[in-house]
Amino acid sequence: MAPVLNVGIVGTGIFARDRHLPSYQEYPNDFKVVAAFNRTKSKAQEFAKIAGIPDDKVYDNLDEIMNDKNVSFIDALLPAQFNLSAVKKAIEVNKPILLEKPIAATMAQAREIVQLSDASDLPIAIAENWLYLTCIKLALKQLERIGPIVAFTHNSTGPFVSTNKYLATSWRQNPEHIGGFLSDGGVHQLALVTALLGEFESVSALTKQVRPESGADDIVFSTVKMRDNNVIGSFTYGSAFGATEKSVFLKIYGKNGTVTVELSDKTQPLVKVRIGDSIENAGKEEIFQVEKDESFGVNPEFLNFHEAVSKNDKSLIKSSPRATFHHLACVAAFLESSANNGKNVSVETI
Ligand SMILES: NC(=O)c1ccc[n+]([C@@H]2O[C@H](COP(=O)([O-])OP(=O)(O)OC[C@H]3O[C@@H](n4cnc5c(N)ncnc54)[C@H](OP(=O)(O)O)[C@@H]3O)[C@@H](O)[C@H]2O)c1
The missing domain is CATH 3.40.50.720 (NAD(P)-binding Rossmann-like Domain)
Structure with missing residues (x-):
């Protein structure tokens, strides 16, 4: 034992x-x-x-x-x-x-x-x-059905929550960590995207500070080129907006269909699949319930x-430190790109 x-x-x-x-x-x-x-x-x-x-x-x-x-x-x-x-x-x-x-x-x-x-x-x-979300294993299995993978859209947007207990911590409001909320929360999203699609090679990004309470830029809109697999995509992250619904999803496009990881309702993550190489050959949407894990x-x-x-x-x-280095490196690349008006920036490797 x-x-x-x-x-x-x-x-x-x-x-x-x-x-x-x-x-x-x-x-x-x-x-x-x-x-x-x-x-x-x-x-x-x-x-x-x-x-x-x-x-x-x-x-x-x-x-x-x-x-x-x-x-x-x-x-x-x-x-x-x-x-x-x-x-x-x-x-x-x-x-x-x-x-x-x-x-x-x-x-x-x-x-x-x-x-x-x-x-x-x-x-x-x-x-x-x-990195340990139960949807990852399920989504990886479904990705085998839609290949080759061509592109993705990751979107994690939501309304500003002024009573958020985490927001009130002084070290978050005066961040010493690069990117403030973009690294504090964004590394989670980057962990999910890279667990399914591999590492980012380069990014073009614009970031912006919406809320003074954030202490640094708190939204990012970016385009991404992945390393090794020719996949391109977009990565959007921020919860500093006015009233809007929380929308968290990763949609992955293949030549033979799409897989969407839907996390807007944290209590019921879903993996949705459409198989087919065209609208004429499109199958019905298949929806897979993800095994519940309240600890996320x-x-x-x-x-x-x-x-x-x-x-x-x-x-x-x-x-590991090596795997998670990449997630912070993506945030660093977003910031560098934005500081250079969206110029394409390579993600630092180690
Ligand atoms: N994985 C996730 O989903 C998730 C969610 C939330 C937080 N976190 C992580 O958990 C950690 C704690 O976050 P939290 O939200 O719990 O914030 P928190 O309540 O402010 O906890 C921060 C802790 O760090 C200590 N600290 C602050 N400044 C310090 C300093 N100068 N020297 C020594 N200790 C210091 C604080 O001590 P005092 O009591 O003396 O201030 C407090 O115990 C962070 O790394 C955060 O990124 C992860």
Whole structure:
């Protein structure tokens, strides 16, 4: 039987409390949250009460929790500019670490994390959760029916939500991470698109800041050329608009039909398929219900990390620093392109 891994939480904010802790608690045979550290200690103490962590395991600094021999791995939920120093410390004490997305605040930091991770045997993962969405496996299977793939449209747009609890965090309103909301949320969407279609090679993009609260540009409209497969597409992302319906879909066009991943209703993702090489030969729309996952990929992501840690095999990790580097690199390319009036920009590789 796989061991129960003891989790040390670093950064006991909203997402630690509302998503990570409940997800760990769903798997008591795999995880036990045993220690916590937070910059503001009172918040770690409140978190400890809910999580059942004893007082002497609420630490005063990062070194203490990293050095706790009873902690099997660190789960860090921090503003992205702190990820690099957390990785360095974890490697120093030989402790596996899961970090929340985006991989880093800058491309230079992201590059350093990938290099450090490549040089170490430790399991290190970036939690982007969308890489683990249940719709991906289903959609990949359907894509085999419509090939060759020619193009795609990814659209994720929605109304501004002024009461959004995440929006109120000061580090989001004054972002040190490139792209602000475009990297904070956009890496999820990029994880989905690249999981189905491969890497972006180059982009032409225009970005814009709609809301002062966003602290940086908060919408992107782009065209994309994919690497290796001749596919072209468009990538649109932003939830800073006036009243409109939430519309999240990825439509993939092949020579023999289309596959659409429909995520507008998060509680009921769908994969829709039309087969046929022309209107004359078009089949009926087929609609596939996606297996429900209320954690939206977080649970399978944690189980994937559990397997990598318990087998001490970092190659099992899907959301590796190298894979997630690409998602931040796409955001960096959007920003560079927009700063140059939509000029075509190659996406940085590593
Ligand atoms: N995968 C997803 O869908 C998803 C969703 C939401 C968030 N997240 C990620 O989860 C992480 C936390 O986000 P959140 O929404 O929970 O925000 P949050 O509530 O503001 O949590 C941020 C945490 O970082 C700490 N922190 C802030 N500035 C710090 C500093 N200068 N030094 C040390 N610690 C500092 C905060 O400590 P204080 O309590 O002292 O401020 C807090 O514990 C982020 O990486 C975010 O990207 C992921």
